[in-house]
Amino acid sequence: MHDFFPKTFPYTPGSAISGIVEAAGADAADFRKGDRVLGSVDGAFAEYGLTKANEWVPIPENLSFEAAASVKGGADSAWKALFSEGELKSGQTVLIHAAAGGSGQYAARLAKWKGAEVIGTASAAHLDFVKELGADQVIDDTTTSFETSVKDVDLVIDLAGGDTESRSWPVLKRGGTLVSLVRPPKVLKNTELQQNSIPAFRFAAIWKPSSA
Template sequence: MKTIILNEAGSVDNLQYIETSKPTIKSDEVLVKTISLSVNPVDYKVRSSDGALNWILGADRPAIIGWDLSGTIVEVGENVTDFKIGDPVFGMANFPGKGNAYAEFVAVPSAHLTLKPVNISHQEAAAATLAALTAWQTLVKKGKVKKGDKVLIHAASGGVGHYATQIAKHLGAYVIGTSSAKNREFVLQNGTDKHIDYTTENFQDLVTDVDFVLDTIGGDTILKSLDITKQGGTIVSIANSNISNEELEKAKSKGVDLSFALVASSGDDMLQIAQLMEKGILKSHVSKTFSFDEMSEAHLYLEKGRTVGKIVVNI
């Protein structure tokens, strides 16, 4: 099977195409024939940085990266009872850890997958894995966002941001989203109640008493967000794993729950996402697609940091 490997971190030239044997599945795994996969910022960060590569995948080389996939089950482990051969499935595999999604066939723990609804494509499903899971786990499980809450989503036009907007609206929140002016209409049509152009406006001058903030940007976003988060509010960052003492002290003084969140593979959470997609409540915006042979181009496109919604790679 065609597989993309990394022997060391670096430029896209380090993404090497080789032929490998199909994986041998364990008793709790299924073998998925990949139809579409999604590329996320973590992909190019892991590809380009030894530190990130070792942190997420460990020291074994060669490494196969990629965690988001949608496809069809072709083998089932002896202890798997919830799936059968031929089932269309999607999910985020083995994160954190060796996802192995940059391949034509992927061994995945059955607990990381759910059935793909018949009314969505494999491209839409592959997009709604890591990014949608991140949005679900931060808003629902960590933030416990509820009806009437005021929610601020930074980079609301991005992969995580556009799912977070839809989930927050589904939960009954008033949603404020930041993006550049060129993505204003997309952000508003996606469900935000208020748009802020971060290139010309300071959100801390326009927003007060926010219950929940999702930081997808990093930098000084946390400190600025603390100024507009209400007493007892919550800020979750998916961009900054090293929250500073200054940020922690400021959060403590305001009674704000501040934390970093790293998404985790979960078939149970994927089932919630699948149900929302089946009902048309949650939708993937796929702005660009690439072929498997164009993985380098997909990484370079994503690295520009201007992607609206998600990009998908088809095998």
């Protein structure tokens, strides 16, 4: 991973975090000692962290620290995948792989909020949960090949990895987008599809190490 995320030792991993403000500087007037906050800090696995005030927001009263800590990593990644890279719009269709996972469940909710039609893949134990998130269609990816029942989607969010990416290209409509959060999409796959007279697609990657 050093080629992608160079680090020097000693190194403390982690970035997404929730916690309590211990002290606030003069330029952090919106925060006071004792405030519950969520955000990001380099070395989030440490007991204390130092960061800029604009990296933090207050935690809503009804949200636990555990749930709040997932927002930066899960919701932030989902937002970027759907809207910054995927450019999802109301009325479009999105296929979300691993929709019950940390980023997947945020992606499903955000896509429904945007007014998109949501298709989610998950294991049998999580199908009901994905339905509760608002998915219009759920697929048990342990027993069903999603490509046999899905076609002409505008956007694929790949949170599963493996051969999911290669199996996802054919379900995209012309001009559709595949966004991967697990690895850079293979450029060769897009080329191969074009050579086989399948319409061109757009692809992007929001790739991060598992410790982020």
